[in-house]
Amino acid sequence: GENVEQHPSTLSVQEGDSAVIKCTYSDSASNYFPWYKQELGKRPQLIIDIRSNVGEKKDQRIAVTLNKTAKHFSLHITETQPEDSAVYFCAAGGTSYGKLTFGQGTILTVHP
Amino acid sequence: KAGVTQTPRYLIKTRGQQVTLSCSPISGHRSVSWYQQTPGQGLQFLFEYFSETQRNKGNFPGRFSGRQFSNSRSEMNVSTLELGDSALYLCASSLEGASRGYTFGSGTRLTVV
Numbered sequence: 190g191e192n193v194e195q196h197p198s199t200l201s202v203q204e205g206d207s208a209v210i211k212c213t214y215s216d217s218a219s220n221y222f223p224w225y226k227q228e229l230g231k232r233p234q235l236i237i238d239i240r241s242n243v244g245e246k247k248d249q250r251i252a253v254t255l256n257k258t259a260k261h262f263s264l265h266i267t268e269t270q271p272e273d274s275a276v277y278f279c280a281a282g283g284t285s286y287g288k289l290t291f292g293q294g295t296i297l298t299v300h301p
Numbered sequence: 302k303a304g305v306t307q308t309p310r311y312l313i314k315t316r317g318q319q320v321t322l323s324c325s326p327i328s329g330h331r332s333v334s335w336y337q338q339t340p341g342q343g344l345q346f347l348f349e350y351f352s353e354t355q356r357n358k359g360n361f362p363g364r365f366s367g368r369q370f371s372n373s374r375s376e377m378n379v380s381t382l383e384l385g386d387s388a389l390y391l392c393a394s395s396l397e398g399a400s401r402g403y404t405f406g407s408g409t410r411l412t413v414v
């Protein structure tokens with residue numbers, strides 16, 4: 190089955206810096222790659238997603254890139270703010286109905 | 302519109318008991334997926350229901366089961382609870398499946414003592 194590796198497990202940055210989180214996946218048939226943000230005690234929320242026919246997607250300070258050949262995708266957050274502090278999960282899916290395989294998560298801390 | 306509603310929010314059960322968790326998806330969403338979230342294992346897929354049919358199942362023992370009703374509400378049941386079943390159980394609803402984007406509920410925190 191699909192396996193998703195996510196790095197780093199923790200990331201600490203200063204406010205205003207950029208943050209990058211990377212994921213690799215194993216199933217070349219996966220075609221949907223969402224990113225979720227989970228604040229402490231809250232539900233995971235979809236922040237951005239990308240499909241395999243697109244190489245990059247941006248939404249304000251957030252961008253995701255996908256390299257299908259290398260089977261990896263990354264989340265880029267620019268001009269980080271303290272409210273960006275949360276756990277971020279990458280996921281891969283699209284080959285099995287209703288199933289996403291998640292990475293282990295990255296704890297992002299943005300220091301004021 | 303109303304979000305995904307999970308009940309109850311918290312549960313404490315004793316080993317060997319069984320438990321039923323409920324999930325009401327967003328109106329119009331026909332797909333409901335269930336995940337177990339633990340600090341050590343992250344988010345693990347349990348199963349997905351679409352139009353009252355289980356379309357996909359993860360690698361969990363048969364003690365974990367679920368169903369979906371005609372109004373798309375879903376329940377999951379865990380029988381013969383073990384200490385290791387303590388986790389946050391999240392359900393996620395979507396129009397047709399994961400590739401259309403999930404909306405998660407707030408989860409049910411199950412503690413087995």
